[in-house]
Amino acid sequence: MRAPLCFTLLLAACGGPTPDVFQGYVEGEFVQLAASQSGRLDRLMVRRGQVLTRDAALFVLDAVDERAAQQQAQRQLDAATAQLADLQTGKRPQEIDVIRAQLEQAMAQARKSSLQLARDEAQLRSGFVSQARFDESRAQFEADAARVLELQRQLDVARLPGRDAQIKAQAAQVEAARAALAQADWRLAQKSVRAPVAGLVFDTIYREGEWVPAGSPVVRMLPPGNIKIRFFVPEPRLGAIRVGQRLRLSCDGCAKPLVATVNYVSPHAEYTPPIIFSNETRAKLVFMIEAYPEPANAAALHPGQPVTVAL
Incomplete structure (x- = not known):
């Protein structure tokens, strides 16, 4: 780092115009991955x-609990989905068949009660049965007819899906289970x-x-795009630098001069940083400049490496 500085001072001592050459260093903006x-x-x-x-792939953390939580969330979603499907389809065909058989049996009983009622009514007019017997036959017929109507309604209801409120409530349970599964998936993915x-x-x-x-x-x-050059210029030379300006870089170990582009000019003055000051310039105020090298050449530079910047 002394050689470029001495070279600059020698040029100034020769009486010629002061070249726009400054000392700087490489800085990296690290990506912290957690x-x-x-x-x-x-x-x-x-x-x-x-x-x-x-x-x-960078690293993987232990994920036993997260995998178990994911499996639990998946099972809960499966159960909620099955319950919703059950509400939407009504009873099973086998259950409907049972109700239909009961209805046929009730209809047969109702026909039998109707015939008995008709016979008792004829015999009542002829005086062969009592009024009490006829009333009993009529009550049996009405009970059998009511049983037929009841089973017909049960058969109609069995073919219907669940009530709208029940279906909406179960659909909400499915969405909640799906959201819990998405959260479990996210937590598991965060371990990798x-x-x-x-x-x-x-x-x-x-x-x-x-x-x-x-x-x-x-x-x-x-990343190569996060490598930048930082250097400092005195106030009289600040007007010679603008954002977007291209610079030439040289460093120990660089096979050839590199190119960088200015992307930031500090609006605030500061004292010369200790890492680059000399006895002649330590009391001067300077402005910080940042420039990014071309991506193809950035990998050749290392954070903390001193460089010489020329306009």
């Missing part, structure tokens, strides 16, 4: 320094975490077998 549920780290499928594609973007595995925080609290990062990723 599970929303707590659990024991069952499997860790990545290692530090590994480059991953998007949707690559995949990479949301492609990038470098910068670090792993836990080892297999350790307990991971909910929301605690297990893997730190650094």
Whole structure:
């Protein structure tokens, strides 16, 4: 880091125009990947320094309770759905057959009572039966006729589905069970975490077998698009930099100059950061600038690496 700074000072001492060359460093915006549920780290499928594609499996937490809850929710949904179907279809065919047989038996009994009533009525006029006998025959006929009517109504009701209120209530139970299953599915899915973007595995925080609290990062990723350059310019040179401007970067180990694009110019001044100050510039106020390198070259840069920026 001293060589580029000395080179800048030498150019200034030669009496020529001061070049627009500044010292900066690489910074990474890490993606902290965690599970929303707590659990024991069952499997860790990545290692530090590994480059991953998007949707690559990262880690899995123990999910015994979540699987059991999912199965329970599925069974409850199946039961609620079956009950709704039962209400919508009425009684089973076998039950309807039983009522139909009872109705036929009652109709036969009613016909028998009708014939008996007719005979007793004729004999009553001839004086061969008493009034009490005739009244008894008539009461039996009316009872048998009422039984026929009752079974006919039962047969009509058996063919009907459940009442509207019952069906609506059961349909609500089905929806509630379906929502509980969706929640159980979500909780189970949260125990397996995949990479949301492609990038470098910068670090792993836990080892297999350790307990991971909910929301605690297990893997730190650094996508190429999250690598940026941060440098500082004095106030007199601030007007030479604008958002969208392209810059040239050089660093130790860089095979060739790289290109970056300015995406942020700080509106606030600050003192020169200690990591880049010199005795000549430590009291000066500077403005922070951030620029993103081209995605194809970002992987060659590392957080904390010093760079030289040229306009």
